[in-house]
Every structure is written in C-alpha cells, then in structure tokens.
Amino acid sequence: MKQKCAVIGSGIAGLGAAIRLACKGCAVEVFEQAPIPGGKISQLHLAGFRFDTGPSLFTMPGLVDELFTLCGENPGDHFEYYPVETSCKYFWEDGLIINAWQNTERFAREVEDNTGVPAQRIRDFLNKSRRLYELTGDIFLFNSFHKFSNFFKPAYLKTLLNLPSLDAQTTMHKKNLKWFDDPRIVQLFDRYATYNGSSPYRTPATLNIIAHLEHNNGTFFPKKGMYDIVKSLYELAKRAGVVFHFNQPVDEIILEGKQVKGLRTGNREHHFDLVVSDVDVVNLYKKLLPKIPLPKKQLALERSSSALIYYWGVDGPFPELQLHNILFSDNYREEFDHLFKTKTVSEDPTVYIFISSKAVEGDAPKGCENWYVMINAPRNEGQDWEVLNRKIRKDIIKKINRVLNTDIEKHIVAETVADPRSIEENTGAFKGSLYGLSSNGKFAAFNRHPNFKRNLKNLYFAGGSVHPGGGIPLCLASAKIIDKEIPNLITE
Numbered sequence: 001m002k003q004k005c006a007v008i009g010s011g012i013a014g015l016g017a018a019i020r021l022a023c024k025g026c027a028v029e030v031f032e033q034a035p036i037p038g039g040k041i042s043q044l045h046l047a048g049f050r051f052d053t054g055p056s057l058f059t060m061p062g063l064v065d066e067l068f069t070l071c072g073e074n075p076g077d078h079f080e081y082y083p084v085e086t087s088c089k090y091f092w093e094d095g096l097i098i099n100a101w102q103n104t105e106r107f108a109r110e111v112e113d114n115t116g117v118p119a120q121r122i123r124d125f126l127n128k129s130r131r132l133y134e135l136t137g138d139i140f141l142f143n144s145f146h147k148f149s150n151f152f153k154p155a156y157l158k159t160l161l162n163l164p165s166l167d168a169q170t171t172m173h174k175k176n177l178k179w180f181d182d183p184r185i186v187q188l189f190d191r192y193a194t195y196n197g198s199s200p201y202r203t204p205a206t207l208n209i210i211a212h213l214e215h216n217n218g219t220f221f222p223k224k225g226m227y228d229i230v231k232s233l234y235e236l237a238k239r240a241g242v243v244f245h246f247n248q249p250v251d252e253i254i255l256e257g258k259q260v261k262g263l264r265t266g267n268r269e270h271h272f273d274l275v276v277s278d279v280d281v282v283n284l285y286k287k288l289l290p291k292i293p294l295p296k297k298q299l300a301l302e303r304s305s306s307a308l309i310y311y312w313g314v315d316g317p318f319p320e321l322q323l324h325n326i327l328f329s330d331n332y333r334e335e336f337d338h339l340f341k342t343k344t345v346s347e348d349p350t351v352y353i354f355i356s357s358k359a360v361e362g363d364a365p366k367g368c369e370n371w372y373v374m375i376n377a378p379r380n381e382g383q384d385w386e387v388l389n390r391k392i393r394k395d396i397i398k399k400i401n402r403v404l405n406t407d408i409e410k411h412i413v414a415e416t417v418a419d420p421r422s423i424e425e426n427t428g429a430f431k432g433s434l435y436g437l438s439s440n441g442k443f444a445a446f447n448r449h450p451n452f453k454r455n456l457k458n459l460y461f462a463g464g465s466v467h468p469g470g471g472i473p474l475c476l477a478s479a480k481i482i483d484k485e486i487p488n489l490i491t492e
Helices: 012-022 062-070 104-115 119-141 148-152 152-162 173-181 184-198 203-219 226-240 281-288 333-343 386-406 418-428 472-487
Strands: 002-010 027-031 043-046 049-052 079-083 086-091 097-101 220-222 243-245 252-256 259-265 268-271 273-276 304-314 324-326 351-354 371-375 412-418 459-461
Touching: 002 012, 002 119, 002 252, 002 259, 012 027, 012 226, 012 273, 012 472, 043 304, 043 324, 043 412, 049 371, 049 386, 062 226, 062 472, 097 104, 097 184, 104 119, 104 203, 119 152, 119 173, 119 203, 119 472, 173 184, 184 203, 220 304, 226 243, 226 324, 259 273, 273 281, 304 386, 304 418, 324 386, 371 386, 412 418, 459 472
Parallel strands: 002 027, 002 273, 027 243, 086 324, 273 459
Antiparallel strands: 043 049, 079 220, 086 097, 252 259, 259 268, 304 371, 304 412, 324 351, 351 371
C-alpha cells in the first residue's frame, strides 16, 4: 500500500518536496491556501503588463532540471531557460557604470578599464569564491546540520581541515575591503549579503560563495519568465500523480503524542503517514502546532530584511537598462543601519530595477517596459507604511532621475506596490521577512530551524525559513535534504 504524504504549501520547496516524494512512490497531496501554486514566486497582470512578483534571479538551474530527470523526463522538453549575457548592470552616482558580463574575463577587464582595479584581482577573488563553494557548498546547502553522522562524511572532514580559509571569523565587508581598493567594487561584492536579507557589515565572509554562483556558474533566465519555473514544476508534479488542493488552508497538524497522524482542514481530518511543511516556521508553530512550543531562538534571533516593490508600467523603452540593474546608494553602511537598527529606510536606498520585458516578449505592450523597482526594507514592526511608502517613492524617483538623467514620473502609466505588510499577508512570511532569519552573525547558519526534529516523528520542514535558507536554489536544496533524510519509502 502506498505511503500517504501531505505537503503544506506549494512554494518552490513544497513543489520540490512533492515531486521527490512522488518519485519515491508515495501518494502525495498538496494543500495550498492560495488559488495558485508558487508562494513567493508569483505573477501580476496590470493594464496590459505582466510582472514576476517574487524572486527575479535564476541561478543553479540544475536543481530544477534534476526534478524532471528524477521523473524520467527530459527537462528541455518542458522548461526552457538560457544564460544571461549580463548578470547585472551597475550604476553609481558619480557616473561609473559596470556591466557584470557572464564571461568572467570580460567582466574583469571591464572593471579594470573603468576603475583601475586590476583584472587579476577580480579573477583571484572569483577563484577564491569558487574555492569557498567547493569547501562548503555540499555541507551547507545539501546536507543537514542536525544529523550527527553527517559530520563524519568526507566533505565535512575536508571542510573542518580547511576551517581557517572559510573566512567565518570576519565579515563580508571587511574581507572585501582587503581585496579591493576601490570602494565601489567593494560595494558591488558586498551586495551579495542582500541575497539572504542580511548586512555585509555583519554577515560572515563565507557568504562570498554567492559571487561564485552568479559569476562563475552564471545567471540564467526562463524563456517565459520566472513564474514559468513554478508552472513547469506544477505540471510535472501533476504528471507524477501529485494531487493539489487550492484555496485549502490547513488549520492544524494532528499529532498522537509526538508523532504526526495527519492534517485538519476546517472540520475535516485527513490521515497521512508523513507531512512536509513549506510554511514559514514561526507561523507553523503558532497556527498549526499550537501544543508544541516554538524554539525560543526562532523569535529571539534577528529576522532578515523585507522589500518594498513598485510595479510600474512604463510607456517607453530605456535602452540603457538591462534585464537586471542596480543603482547604488552613496552611503551603503547607512542604508543597512536603517534596515537593521532603526527599522526604516535611508533617504538614498539602493534601487534594483528588473525588466522582464527585455527578455520575455509580451510582458509589456509594444514600445513599453515593465519595471519591477525594489529596495531593501526592514521587517514589519508596525511602521507607518503609508507614510513611508509615499516618502520612499519620492526618494526612488529622485534617484532614478539623477542616475539615468530622465523624468521617470511622466512615463509611469500603471502602478501598484508591495510592502512588508502585503508580503506578510500574501505569502505568510513572518513580519514580512523574505528569508526567515538573517545571516548577521558567524553562527547564523546553525541557528536556522532544522529540516526535521527527532521529537516530532514524520514531520519535515522545507522552504526559506529553515535550513539552508531562502531563495530558489536554497529552497530546492531544502527539499533535496528532506529527500535524503526520509526513510526509503518503497511501496507495493
């Protein structure tokens, strides 16, 4: 008889877990409170414009391909993506512009030609980032920190032998200052701390592995836009036999002692042999496991940053912009002090502009562009977001006008906004924190909630609020860890 397995939530980790369980021969059902799959990866249609509303960067596509391969399918038959020539275009207030070409040699030369930073310094930095990933990637991303036997694996022992070279005792910013004399190039590589909602002035320099993933491994983009990742995996899951229940929130995880027995939705109880949660772990304990206390450090430790995003339909082409663009703050440290100390936004925030219509025909009317304009924002602590949104919008527009020498306001023909409140409401992210806990500290990686707990049998945890963290690759990695840890469910 097939093992019955439930997945709560159809974010990218939930989809990955559902597919992997189905490949083990389980009867899998997914319960999703929203009308569509995807969680934080969603889309918005507004006045003829289509916007991807969640993650906009696609790295480590092999983790998506692997799910198709597990099901015996050719990934390219169902999901198409391609490498992006320029991972990002960077703008500074002093007029400096750097294209982060995917060809690392071309990128290194561009930095040298425009700043005087030797190209060899860029090469050496990216080689160091590669080495960091080789030492830490397997153990940090694809294995549990909470299983004692894992620490005797060769990869763990190799990492321990090279512990001093992991840069865990210093911050990303301090390490990057030693690498580069030009503060603008320091800022360029410091930016990678924001990929998990953290501050480069506090996160360990080990996270310079992110530069390797973007520059050495490369950045990619789905042919039909970011939401196509979800659509393709959703269809794959259905072909694998997974049953989806949309508009169906789970009210409680049913326990018998410390063992999971199923779920309750409304007045109905459902028996399951195993449950995977793709729910923000704080909300999971508060709402679905009311009799089990939330681990204290999950509330005591610092949450990650959130975001404030303006979705603008723009009535003209801006050829000076690429798919991904960054307009840097003149005072980066002040920006992060605001995010994590005063819980507000500086007057000169770094602005990220993502324009999917540069790559996806039909995402904007002819001659127009769809601008996803984002700044890092603090977690929701009850700030007056109505007042903040109005002020921040003015500051963002001033910055765009200065850096791009334009008057963007007159080109905006459609607009809507997302802030930490709506992110919390729509995605279930506690306080609107996009990545659960921040990585502001050398032990932060070890503080994330584990993918399983020994005192809760048959309950597993996936998604951005648990190990190894947030973002598409790490969420898919959490599903892969669960796949390793769940006993072999051979069925008759």
